[in-house]
Amino acid sequence: MEKRPIHLAINGRQYSGEVEPRRTLVDFLREDLDLTGTHVGCEHGVCGACTVLLDGVAVRSCLTLAVQANGHDLMTVEGLAGPNGELHPIQAAFHKHHALQCGFCTAGFLMSIFDLLKSRPDIKEEDEIRKALAGNLCRCTGYSGIVAAVREIAAQFRKEPS
């Protein structure tokens, strides 16, 4: 199959590559760029493990083709921590609240939450948070730590929006 050139920015760095039009974005990230922090859980857009931000908006990288990301700005879990490795507040809250066990779904949750707190900085009620997170599946934790982490971090974001 004929390959197409693509150029995109990921976590502030420029990447170029050649991909078959059918190549999914997640395979491009994982296989071609070795950005293996984004995971593949179902390949049909339900579990959310592969969530990344495309121009700041959460998308399923298993349902997005790499060529669709051409010319766009991506952010993956590798881009969350600060330049010196300091954890993003969401990451720190996940650690504090035992919001991860096997860690396979974690990247997807973190990216969905990043999008959530940016698009709805005033989110507060547990019910609302739970509804907003229902697009990501976790099989280990039973979600309580994840919800607790988001409640805490949302309160911080309301105080000092970044």
Add this chain to the structure above:
Amino acid sequence: MSRAVFGARVERREDLPLLTGCGTYTDDLKLPGMLHAAVLRSPHARARIRSIDVSAARSLSSVAAVFINSDLGASDKEIPLLQPNPLLLPRMQRLLAKDEIRYAGEAVALVVADDRYAAEDALDLIEVAYDPLPAVSDLLSGLEEGSPLVHSDIPGNLASRFTLGFGDIEAAFSGAELVLKQRFKTHRGGGHSMECRAVLAEYDRRANRITMWSATQAPHLIARLASEILGVEEWQIRVIAPPDVGGGFGPKAMFYAEEGLVPFAARALGRPVKWTEDRREHFLAATQERDQHHEAEIALTRDGKVLGFRDLVTFDTGAYVPWGIVEPWITAATIPGPYKLPTFQVDMRVVYTNKVPVTPVRGAGRPQAVFAMERMMDLAARELNLDPAEIRRRNLIQPHEMPYKMGIVYRDGAAVTYDSGDYPACLQKAQELAGYNTFREKQIRAHKEGRFIGIGIGLYVEGTGLGPYEGAIIKIDSSGKVLLTTGATPQGQGHATTLAQIAADELSLDVNEIAVLTGDTGAIPFGVGTFASRIAVNAGNSVLLAAREVREKAIAIASNLLEAANDDLEMANGSVFVRGAPTKAVSLGALAVTAAGARPGYTLPPGVEPGLQATHYFSPSQAAYASGAHVVTVEVNARTGDVKVLDYAVAHDCGRVINPMIVEGQIQGGVAHGIGNCFYEELIYDNDGQLLNASFMDYLLPTTNEVPTAKIAHIEVVCPLNPLGVKGVGEGGTIPAAAAFAAAVEDALRPFGVTVTEVPLSPEKIRKLLRGVGR
């Protein structure tokens, strides 16, 4: 001086790489020259293979090889049976199907190509001519005369039939004041770890050795069976479960065809080969749990004392029996639960069907057992007009009756003897957490508002921490830091934190001074695996005893160096010193150097072996019996059949708690599985044995919306059978959930008089119950 960390909420040491996208899962690994495999799976549940034409697939330039059964040579073998049993007629799957297909999803061919896309392209070009045959898709009809046969030489599809019991059951029933009888249909579901299975293998031609990475719960098991299949010695295979395995829940605790095929292909091609299961394959080829039918009977006195319990259980085992009859046995032996039963009998029928093989999924046959017993308790309470908590209380084994001999044998062949526990305390605590005593008033008020709320209880006793063993090697390096190696490999449970906590206390070190290496058969010769809630007991006590030995060794060597008696020496903060004279000290690093023989001419104290290291394999004498009570509150929408979980309370006993944060995480996660089990997760097969809902769009896992945060209380009754006093906790959160919810839904719908006899309880099924009573 470091503080004791056993029992503390130590934050997890595993988290940092996982939070930053730096985890290492099997599919993240890449080796130079690596090829990718894809598996062709049968679309039929039962069929004869007439011919396979792979020529078009092989002709693709991107394809390195296509393997079918006839290409496997001496490796065309059945996967060895893990647990043979004279009561079982075992039939096992081959790496690739030979003549007959026995479930839709069975592996037929393996393609190895430049990348996964090319490999899947090639799958499409393989022509298989199948003669489809009628399939056994339902366990009860599989037993009927004239049913198709899953294995032509197994009459009646009966893999096994056995009876467990004690006491004069006939006399108990004939003399009883009340006998109740009820059929139940229970279902469990898939493991559905978020990471599917994955295998990578590399063959080193010069050393004639294979290294295999697998997202497995049991690397030593994989190594042993792979050596058997590949016809090599065990030392020629090293299996590594990478530090990160994305969940297990049971289905990753067995040897799969792909764990033979991938290293076979890597050796044949002389290049590394990787295969990663996709979610659809996980539905079609990773083991599951499915249906059990129970015909339960309970005999009681008028005041609610149970005189006898009997149950005819029919168990769907799928097309093959990789775990033998372990799981049906667990079901049978778990039914008595926390109750004093004068008589008991289970008649178990294990049936082959043309479906994915059944092996344990979190709970391992126990949720179904608990469902049967607890539902009967609720029915009896209703019949006798007793409170469901009260009838249970009247039959509970009391703490002073421990150890309590149940009168049956467990799957390890030992008598079921509950070692310890306080069942009344668990029940009482869970009731308190749930506000049980004030619930009836709330319920009446809700009814007046036209709302239907209900409360339900589920009690369980779980045999955890079974042997044969797990091991630990504790080694102190010249830096004074510790390496803890164990065969017990984690899938998110936090071994690197909890096991380090145990070692830290024993060696008077900080947790962070202890590195933990897991799941590498090259690093520790023996291991069993992380499943069956067995790691705290088996690996935990191994760590304790190995660390203790290292401590004694350090003191013995220091005694020589410092010319002081052992009793005058103390270990703390990374050195051994003379009590009262802390300047007379030697660091652990220096002791390690001495013990390693780096001081030529120095003589080790008598009986001390070289190396500041010790290995211990802990082998428990029998199961450690954990227990607990779950009390749940739900609201049922009688019009739609929708159920909302209002409250979830757990009081449980897993012995001494190593790390409450991690234990609570295990319980909360287990509860989520229980909610899935009770309301959402059903593998629906049609009459041809086709799985109709093989996607997360149709097979629903619970989300944040469905799983409330459980209230959890730890009732710590020290286990007398191991030095740490611990019991397992990995499955307890799941085990009584379905039973408790069934009771709560039934209680909510009490005004209508329905009886819940089946899970999963979809809205449709609840509506059907209500329609049955004219609502």
